[in-house]
Amino acid sequence: xxxxxxxxxxxxxxxxxxxxxxxxxxxxxxxxxxxxxxxxxxxxxxxxxxxxxxxxxxxxxxxxxxxxxxxxxxxxxxxxxxxxxxxxxxxxxxxxxxxxxxxxxxxxxxxxxxxxxxxxxxxxxxxxxxxxxxxxxxxxxxxxxxxxxxxxxxxxxxxxxxxxxxxxxxxxxxxxxxxxxxxxxxxxxxxxxxxxxxxxxxxxxxxxxxxxxxxxxxxxxxxxxxxxxxxxxxxxxxxxxxxxxxxxxxxxxxxxxxxxxxxxxxxxxxxxxxxxxxxxxxxxxxxxxxxxxxxxxxxxxxxxxx
Amino acid sequence: xxxxxxxxxxxxxxxxxxxxxxxxxxxxxxxxxxxxxxxxxxxxxxxxxxxxxxxxxxxxxxxxxxxxxxxx
Ligand code: SF4
Ligand code: SF4
Ligand code: SF4
Numbered sequence: 001x002x003x004x005x006x007x008x009x010x011x012x013x014x015x016x017x018x019x020x021x022x023x024x025x026x027x028x029x030x031x032x033x034x035x036x037x038x039x040x041x042x043x044x045x046x047x048x049x050x051x052x053x054x055x056x057x058x059x060x061x062x063x064x065x066x067x068x069x070x071x072x073x074x075x076x077x078x079x080x081x082x083x084x085x086x087x088x089x090x091x092x093x094x095x096x097x098x099x100x101x102x103x104x105x106x107x108x109x110x111x112x113x114x115x116x117x118x119x120x121x122x123x124x125x126x127x128x129x130x131x132x133x134x135x136x137x138x139x140x141x142x143x144x145x146x147x148x149x150x151x152x153x154x155x156x157x158x159x160x161x162x163x164x165x166x167x168x169x170x171x172x173x174x175x176x177x178x179x180x181x182x183x184x185x186x187x188x189x190x191x192x193x194x195x196x197x198x199x200x201x202x203x204x205x206x207x208x209x210x211x212x213x214x215x216x217x218x219x220x221x222x223x224x225x226x227x228x229x230x231x232x233x234x235x236x237x238x239x240x241x242x243x244x245x246x247x248x249x250x251x252x253x254x255x256x257x258x259x260x261x262x263x264x265x266x267x268x269x270x271x272x273x274x275x276x277x278x279x280x281x282x283x284x285x286x287x288x289x290x291x292x293x294x295x296x297x298x299x300x301x302x303x304x305x306x
Numbered sequence: 307x308x309x310x311x312x313x314x315x316x317x318x319x320x321x322x323x324x325x326x327x328x329x330x331x332x333x334x335x336x337x338x339x340x341x342x343x344x345x346x347x348x349x350x351x352x353x354x355x356x357x358x359x360x361x362x363x364x365x366x367x368x369x370x371x372x373x374x375x376x377x378x
Contacts, residue, residue, distance in 0.1 A: 128313075
């Protein structure tokens, strides 16, 4: 009986959480993305640095390569300060930028929520996103070090900026063949038609991957903030698994929940929908099961009348 | 080493390899997103991918139409 009541309550909680997160993402959009990029512009003004106010000021590809190739990095620069803030916040709070501020990732998530689930694919059932995203991240770092140039045209960030700039100023920039592919993959295949709507975040985004590497280390320490789980309180309703945009939660054979710090963005959507407060966000131990439990098998289809 | 770890390592290495190899080609290195620069016809690639996605979704919904049995 409580099931019927709780379901609508869960949906309400989910919507409230989405609304709260939406406000954060609007703030993030104004702070980091062109045409506003208030954080980047403000910092550049304070540091007397001449650079355009867009997301590239906070992209860490070049500073990271400069560091790895021995060129060094100017700490007191927009990129230097942004990189430090990004990694320190990920270590102490989880991927805060992804979970609260990145409007590019949020855009496809919210878009995908407009479509019914039956039209969407849960790619994480077919391939584990964690090695893929870390693999792309490795290439992202190694490429420029060995003198290869990876095309920024495929970046979801860049595309989001073109998209919003186009919407606001009518200036879409160069919309060529790669932009068509990026738009199609980022927005349609891995956005609209993907469960959670964060296929780009899950499989390709180097900024997200870097934060998750740092978070996975930080989450092992008691003084950092992380998503925590109380097995005893959990009634295995699966609401958290269904609502997780990053597919970072799975249900094990024992019906209890498993979690991965390698793709959780600490958005706290699972915290909001959990009816028994089994999932929380805070300091201390994570409480997730250490020993491996197999995820629940998909029911096998059989022919009618078989 | 566990099978899952090996699969993860192979998947990760493949992703790295494919990304680096694709950027070795002149297309990857020279790509500025300017339409027609590489004459590879990316729009047709996007079209093919679209057909693939919808075929996949169609096949999946057909499969879901069948009776399912619970795992034992
Ligand atoms: S993974 Fe990348 S695109 Fe996704 S929310 Fe994080 S920074 Fe943004
Ligand atoms: S596990 Fe929870 S906090 Fe992490 S991405 Fe999923 S819903 Fe967000
Ligand atoms: S953690 Fe909460 S939402 Fe998730 S299955 Fe358990 S009771 Fe349900």
